[in-house]
Amino acid sequence: MxxxxxxxxxxxxxxxxxxxxxxxxxxxxxxxxxxxxxSNPVQLEKKTGxxxxxxxxxxxxxxxxxxxxxxHLSGGEPTVRHDLExxxxxxxxxxxxxNLITSGVLLNLDxxxxxxxxxxxxxxxxxxxxxxxxxxxxxxxxxxxxxKLEVAKWVREVDLPLTCNCVVHRQNIDxxxxxxxxxLDLDAERVEIAQVQYYGWALKNRAAFIPTPEQLDHATEIxxxxxxxxxxxxxxxxxIPDYYAKHPKNCMGGWGRRFLNMNPKGxxxxxxxxxxxxxxxxxxxxxxSLKWIWENSEAFNLYRGTDWMPDPCKSCDRKEIDWxxxxxxxMALTGDAKNTDPACSISPLHSEIFSMAAEExxxxxxxxxxxxxxxxxxxxx
Amino acid sequence: xxxxxxxxxxxIPKFPKHVKFRFNKARKEWVILAPERLVKLDPIAVEIxxxxxxxxxxxxxxxxxxxxxxxxxxxxxxxxxxxLQDLSDKGFIQENG
Ligand code: SF4
Ligand code: SF4
Numbered sequence: 001m002x003x004x005x006x007x008x009x010x011x012x013x014x015x016x017x018x019x020x021x022x023x024x025x026x027x028x029x030x031x032x033x034x035x036x037x038x039s040n041p042v043q044l045e046k047k048t049g050x051x052x053x054x055x056x057x058x059x060x061x062x063x064x065x066x067x068x069x070x071x072h073l074s075g076g077e078p079t080v081r082h083d084l085e086x087x088x089x090x091x092x093x094x095x096x097x098x099n100l101i102t103s104g105v106l107l108n109l110d111x112x113x114x115x116x117x118x119x120x121x122x123x124x125x126x127x128x129x130x131x132x133x134x135x136x137x138x139x140x141x142x143x144x145x146x147x148k149l150e151v152a153k154w155v156r157e158v159d160l161p162l163t164c165n166c167v168v169h170r171q172n173i174d175x176x177x178x179x180x181x182x183x184l185d186l187d188a189e190r191v192e193i194a195q196v197q198y199y200g201w202a203l204k205n206r207a208a209f210i211p212t213p214e215q216l217d218h219a220t221e222i223x224x225x226x227x228x229x230x231x232x233x234x235x236x237x238x239x240i241p242d243y244y245a246k247h248p249k250n251c252m253g254g255w256g257r258r259f260l261n262m263n264p265k266g267x268x269x270x271x272x273x274x275x276x277x278x279x280x281x282x283x284x285x286x287x288x289s290l291k292w293i294w295e296n297s298e299a300f301n302l303y304r305g306t307d308w309m310p311d312p313c314k315s316c317d318r319k320e321i322d323w324x325x326x327x328x329x330x331m332a333l334t335g336d337a338k339n340t341d342p343a344c345s346i347s348p349l350h351s352e353i354f355s356m357a358a359e360e361x362x363x364x365x366x367x368x369x370x371x372x373x374x375x376x377x378x379x380x381x
Numbered sequence: 382x383x384x385x386x387x388x389x390x391x392x393i394p395k396f397p398k399h400v401k402f403r404f405n406k407a408r409k410e411w412v413i414l415a416p417e418r419l420v421k422l423d424p425i426a427v428e429i430x431x432x433x434x435x436x437x438x439x440x441x442x443x444x445x446x447x448x449x450x451x452x453x454x455x456x457x458x459x460x461x462x463x464x465l466q467d468l469s470d471k472g473f474i475q476e477n478g
Contacts, residue, residue: 019407022419064406065407067407067408069405069412069414070414070419095403095405097401097415121401122399122415159398160398161397161399163416189397189399190416232386232470235472
């Protein structure tokens with residue numbers, strides 16, 4: 001547990017941290033899909049707890065006053081909310097760059113037309129695979145893939161810019177070239193190729209997803225070549241699983257430095273996976289202002305800056321580059337959120353965890369544990 | 382998206398639809414916004430981009446700036462081309478037409 005003296009925690013301004021740049025707004029955890037790598041917490045929030053339209057509008061006003069630039073409307077599935085149009089309109093009126101992150105399956109052409117008119121600026125559409133059958137199996141939703149292809153066409157038909165979000169892993173990584181081709185065929189501006197990040201649901205399913213180092217190297221080669229071939233035609237953003245990286249990713253640009261995340265009931269989190277750290281206490285926009293929370297919330301201040309770090313991070317010259325990696329991953333894999341992210345090759349636990357994962361990758365993949373409400377786990381990982 | 386654009390003085394630059402050049406009131410600064418991207422701009426870039434309206438050519442933009450700042454058009458034209466080329470390479474500027 002945490003032995004930091006909480007009364008001495010420095011606030012955002014004392015770290016020289018300015019207002020956050022963007023807000024990731026999880027409008028709802030409800031979603032017709034059941035992706036086993038979903039980044040939502042294992043305890044999903046029910047509809048009754050969700051913030052109301054007016055509460056979201058007030059959050060938007062506060063975000064703008066603080067100087068935030070962008071809002072990502074996400075979930076779960078943000079389009080389950082019938083007031084999505086109202087929220088989008090409010091965001092764009094206030095001048096936030098407004099991005100919709102969706103699985104698409106609930107959208108229709110009329111709704112997209114309307115969202116475009118209301119000023120929505122960009123759509124990110126998720127794809128589970130390029131193979132229809134496998135895509136539907138991964139998402140746990142029959143007919144999903146076909147529908148997504150149709151939705152992608154509608155997005156372009158109403159002249160909204162499109163990013164294809166593709167989460168890749170051992171069960172679809174052989175289709176990487178097809179993912180890139182699909183993005184081109186759908187006239188997307190951008191494609192995000194992200195390897196699964198292992199916390200929450202994904203960690204429970206790690207053995208089903210983790211690729212071998214060879215698969216990963218091959219994927220990286222394909223992406224690098226495509227980036228050169230398609231320069232100026234398609235932007236390719238690529239996230240490798242940091243299990244196989246030398247140093248961890250600079251998670252969220254550092255804990256509580258650039259972004260904030262809100263869950264459906266209004267808890268303000270330093271990142272979307274922060275609820276996996278059991279001792280964090282979150283503040284809620286129903287009780288405090290967003291500005292107050294950014295400055296003072298204990299969940300943010302606990303891991304801001306570098307004062308909290310133990311060795312090896314403390315004495316490492318990369319500590320202000322990657323900020324010690326991902327706190328949620330450190331929690332999940334070492335049992336203490338303060339530890340060096342074991343994705344880092346300097347972590348004393350790196351080789352043990354790395355070889356365990358690589359071993360999983362060599363065995364046959366187990367069955368998925370699908371993302372559902374009320375799933376009980378007997379043995380916590 | 383189109384092929385790589387080579388900025389010359391006759392091109393009419395514009396922002397692609399998903400790219401927004403905006404003033405953030407709370408921060409009092411101009412920025413370029415795109416999905417997952419945020420570009421902070423120096424004052425010269427802001428002057429140039431304020432003239433990017435999808436109608437003016439690069440040459441007209443340079444000549445307006447040279448009048449406004451009372452500086453030689455040649456030098457300004459080089460700066461304008463350089464900056465727009467850089468932004469175009471990153472996908473933030475395209476040609477209108
Ligand atoms: S990852 Fe899948 S299950 Fe999770 S919110 Fe997105 S579409 Fe729904
Ligand atoms: S030891 Fe810590 S600071 Fe150094 S590279 Fe690894 S995670 Fe980053």
